[in-house]
Amino acid sequence: MNKIIFMIVLLTSISSFSAEEEVTYTHLKKHVFKVCYFCHAGRYPHIDRYSDIIKVVTPGDLKNSKLYQYVKSGRMPKSPARLSPEDVELIGKWIMAGAKNN
């Protein structure tokens, strides 16, 4: 019986850990936005500049975040490279968590 309770406690703590995992802007710049630099390193919005990116994002609001809408619809990246659905969701998670400069 104790073993079962232990397993339940263990499983709950594991799942809440992954749900709490925070997506940072640093992570996005390093792993997700790399397909954007070809164009957006030299033109607006400079993807690696927080002051630019915050102009195409409304923290906590995906509908009013051009960044999210463009990658979700596939309008961006404007190249044969595609973002995976997981990458699009990471961007969404970051926006919903307040789009912090972290």
Ligand code: HEC
């Ligand atoms: C091959 C070049 C190219 C690539 C790669 C590219 N973009 Fe763009 N992007 C453009 C061009 C050109 C525009 C302006 C025309 C338009 O809005 O379609 C633009 C516009 C945008 C805008 C709208 C800016 C505004 O205020 O109107 C956003 C947001 C954006 N890109 C995000 C991204 C993201 C995120 C990526 C990577 C996942 C990306 N782009 C990859 C060329 C590119």
